[in-house]
Amino acid sequence: MRAVKLVGHELIEVREAPEPRLQGDTDAIVRVTHTAICGADLLPFHGHTPGFELGTTLGHEFVGIVQDAGDAVGGLQPGQRVVNTSMTSDGSCSHCRAGRVTQCASRALFGYSGVYPRLDGGQADLVRVPRADRCLWPIPDDVSDEDAVFVADILPTGFVAVQRAAVGAGDVAVVLGCGPVGLMAVMCAVGTARRVIAVDGIGARRRLAMELGASAVEPAAAAAAVHDSTGGLGADAVIEASGAAAALTAALDLVRPQGVVSVVGAHFEPAFPLNNGLMFEKEITLAFAIGNPGRDRERLLAMIQEGALRPSRVITDTVALDEAAAAYRAFDAREATKVVLTT
Numbered sequence: 001m002r003a004v005k006l007v008g009h010e011l012i013e014v015r016e017a018p019e020p021r022l023q024g025d026t027d028a029i030v031r032v033t034h035t036a037i038c039g040a041d042l043l044p045f046h047g048h049t050p051g052f053e054l055g056t057t058l059g060h061e062f063v064g065i066v067q068d069a070g071d072a073v074g075g076l077q078p079g080q081r082v083v084n085t086s087m088t089s090d091g092s093c094s095h096c097r098a099g100r101v102t103q104c105a106s107r108a109l110f111g112y113s114g115v116y117p118r119l120d121g122g123q124a125d126l127v128r129v130p131r132a133d134r135c136l137w138p139i140p141d142d143v144s145d146e147d148a149v150f151v152a153d154i155l156p157t158g159f160v161a162v163q164r165a166a167v168g169a170g171d172v173a174v175v176l177g178c179g180p181v182g183l184m185a186v187m188c189a190v191g192t193a194r195r196v197i198a199v200d201g202i203g204a205r206r207r208l209a210m211e212l213g214a215s216a217v218e219p220a221a222a223a224a225a226v227h228d229s230t231g232g233l234g235a236d237a238v239i240e241a242s243g244a245a246a247a248l249t250a251a252l253d254l255v256r257p258q259g260v261v262s263v264v265g266a267h268f269e270p271a272f273p274l275n276n277g278l279m280f281e282k283e284i285t286l287a288f289a290i291g292n293p294g295r296d297r298e299r300l301l302a303m304i305q306e307g308a309l310r311p312s313r314v315i316t317d318t319v320a321l322d323e324a325a326a327a328y329r330a331f332d333a334r335e336a337t338k339v340v341l342t343t
């Protein structure tokens with residue numbers, strides 16, 4: 001079978017790989033039909049994830065058909081169309097038992113071997129899925145593959161960003177960074193907030209945000225836009241979806257007193273110059289969150305069914321799996337906003 005592998009620094013190759021087999025009775029094998037490239041895939045691509053095992057098959061967002069399932073997999077049948085959770089969880093550790101599934105003691109992220117326990121990803125013809133009953137979920141017939149693939153990771157991430165920001169009816173919410181995750185947050189906040197101000201330096205991404213119902217500005221214009229929308233009070237909620245330290249600094253400046261800054265951008269900087277004086281004076285809440293597809297996917301799939309969400313609107317490029325190397329380059333260069341690979 002074909003598999004998209006990171007084999008060197010910024011070097012993607014589609015290689016022939018052995019077909020995965022069931023390794024335990026809770027495993028399933030999925031024949032992948034659609035798989036997306038995530039911003040998080042660019043971190044090992046650039047060597048920003050110490051320990052990453054080169055040769056790992058990438059990809060933690062996929063949709064496909066169950067091909068085989070172990071004897072202990074009760075909820076799935078071969079032939080079913082399913083979407084994954086980007087991370088696996090065991091359901092039995094203290095964190096899982098308490099509902100903190102994203103902090104599972106044995107969590108693994110598909111396609112992130114070495115950073116997490118070894119687990120090849122879904123940018124391939126076939127993928128082995130451990131703990132398949134927890135990881136895979138059947139896709140309703142009236143939800144397209146292109147919409148469903150967002151339920152694996154970034155739609156739940158945008159959704160939790162809005163939840164943690166406590167965006168309320170009539171609020172002014174700011175979304176910093178209109179990559180795919182930021183656009184999911186825009187989609188989830190529009191309709192609740194009275195105004196969503198989307199901030200990004202790239203015109204194509206601002207246009208997508210506007211199509212989703214936000215007003216969109218360049219970073220240099222964000223402070224004035226927030227001032228004008230709130231009578232100078234500041235934004236009720238700011239969602240930081242870029243992962244840049246400068247965006248987090250901007251978020252803390254844009255939020256109103258007693259407002260919430262909700263961070264879903266992936267941050268790895270070990271030190272950050274937090275202005276404690278400002279945090280105290282303004283009583284700011286700063287919250288970090290990881291999307292939880294296993295908790296939120298049924299609600300999100302239902303919202304897609306109702307027409308309340310259509311995440312596939314942000315797909316800019318649908319590319320054959322064989323063209324993955326060029327697709328990664330285009331995504332990294334921000335010539336593509338969201339890339340879906342098809343087998």
Ligand SMILES: [Zn+2]
Nearest residue numbers: 090093096104
């Ligand atoms: Zn656990």
